[in-house]
Amino acid sequence: MTISENFLSPTFGSGCYRRRVILIADKHVVTAALEDDYHHFVLQLHHDGSHVTGITSDAKRFPWSTCPSASPKLQQLIGAPLSHEVLLTQAGLDAHTQCTHQLDLAVAAITQAVRGGHRQYDAVVSDAQGERCTAVLSVDGLTTLEWTLDGSTIIAPAAQAGLNLRKINMAAMALHDIDAVQELGLLRRAVMIAGGRRFNFDRLEDMSIFAERMTGACFAFQPERIPLAKRAKGSIRDFTIRPEFLLQEFSSQPNKLSS
Numbered sequence: 001m002t003i004s005e006n007f008l009s010p011t012f013g014s015g016c017y018r019r020r021v022i023l024i025a026d027k028h029v030v031t032a033a034l035e036d037d038y039h040h041f042v043l044q045l046h047h048d049g050s051h052v053t054g055i056t057s058d059a060k061r062f063p064w065s066t067c068p069s070a071s072p073k074l075q076q077l078i079g080a081p082l083s084h085e086v087l088l089t090q091a092g093l094d095a096h097t098q099c100t101h102q103l104d105l106a107v108a109a110i111t112q113a114v115r116g117g118h119r120q121y122d123a124v125v126s127d128a129q130g131e132r133c134t135a136v137l138s139v140d141g142l143t144t145l146e147w148t149l150d151g152s153t154i155i156a157p158a159a160q161a162g163l164n165l166r167k168i169n170m171a172a173m174a175l176h177d178i179d180a181v182q183e184l185g186l187l188r189r190a191v192m193i194a195g196g197r198r199f200n201f202d203r204l205e206d207m208s209i210f211a212e213r214m215t216g217a218c219f220a221f222q223p224e225r226i227p228l229a230k231r232a233k234g235s236i237r238d239f240t241i242r243p244e245f246l247l248q249e250f251s252s253q254p255n256k257l258s259s
Contacts, residue, residue: 009200013127015240017194020247021105021121021186023112032109035247037237038063038196039101042249043074045109052080052110057102061237064207065230070099070219074106084178086110087185100218104189111182121183122243123190127197135194137187145187152191165191204231 019036028049033042040061046054055077059068080091086107095103112119125135132155137145148156152165165188207214207221207229214221220229239246 007199007201007203009198011238012198013129015127015197015238017123017125017127017190017197018239018243018246019121019123019186019190019193020243021108022118022247022250023108023120024118025112025116030109030113032105032112033247033250034101034105035061036190036193037239038193038235040247041102041105043102043105043109045077045106045113047082047113050082052077052082054078055106055109057106059102061232061235063201063232063235064220065232066220066225066228067099067232070102073098073219074102077106077110080110082110082113084111084114087178087182096216096218097222098219100189104186108182108186111178121186122246123187124243125190125194128195133191133194135187135191137183137190139183144183147187147191149191201231201236202233206230 017037019034022031022033024031028047030045030047031042032045034040038061041057041059043055043057045052055074057071057074059071062068076093077091080086090103090107091110093103120140122138122141123135124137126133131151133149135145135147135149136143146157147154147160149165154160154163154165168184168188207226210221211226215223215226219225237245244251
């Protein structure tokens with residue numbers, strides 16, 4: 001039995017994957033939120049102007065029953081310096097022992113504490129036709145990246161053609177433009193997750209079908225947790241035609257989200 005044969009989604013090919021990230025920096029706290037088809041996290045990162053002093057995360061929607069237990073692991077960021085370099089170093093943490101998405105969000109919150117103000121990222125990845133798809137990232141409503149991909153390799157635009165998203169040297173890129181690295185990292189993550197739309201995960205009871213190829217990939221897929229995890233059935237959302245529902249709780253805060 002393989003997942004591709006038994007768990008295909010009948011609607012794949014007619015929609016798109018969407019991910020929204022909102023970052024709001026106030027004087028000594030950054031509110032950071034992420035939502036996509038499979039995840040919804042909101043966290044607050046506190047700082048004293050130079051270092052992280054506290055962090056809390058609320059796992060509102062997640063794919064596996066063990067995912068929320070990863071939130072306390074973010075406490076390891078306390079004491080980390082406020083620096084754009086965290087994009088590359090992840091504050092020295094082993095990302096494989098963290099929830100990928102909560103750590104991504106916490107790192108983004110640290111960079112926003114340095115930057116100040118607010119920022120909204122929106123990633124859209126079309127359902128693949130064969131191995132080809134398109135991926136677009138907008139920042140505060142303005143398109144900054146637009147790719148055509150064959151698998152994980154960019155084939156357009158010409159300036160980035162041939163770049164394999166699985167083999168990017170982020171450190172080298174960061175020497176030139178840290179904002180560009182953050183944008184590329186966010187859209188790359190979206191492309192990797194978007195492939196999940198091929199499957200009907202609500203037919204799964206647990207993650208055993210992934211154990212061989214995913215063990216050790218993240219907090220939930222650590223060997224000791226794989227037998228404990230159950231599928232959070234009914235947790236998937238399709239935002240193809242309703243992007244306005246992403247992080248809808250922030251739509252009531254226009255003063256924080258307007259320029």
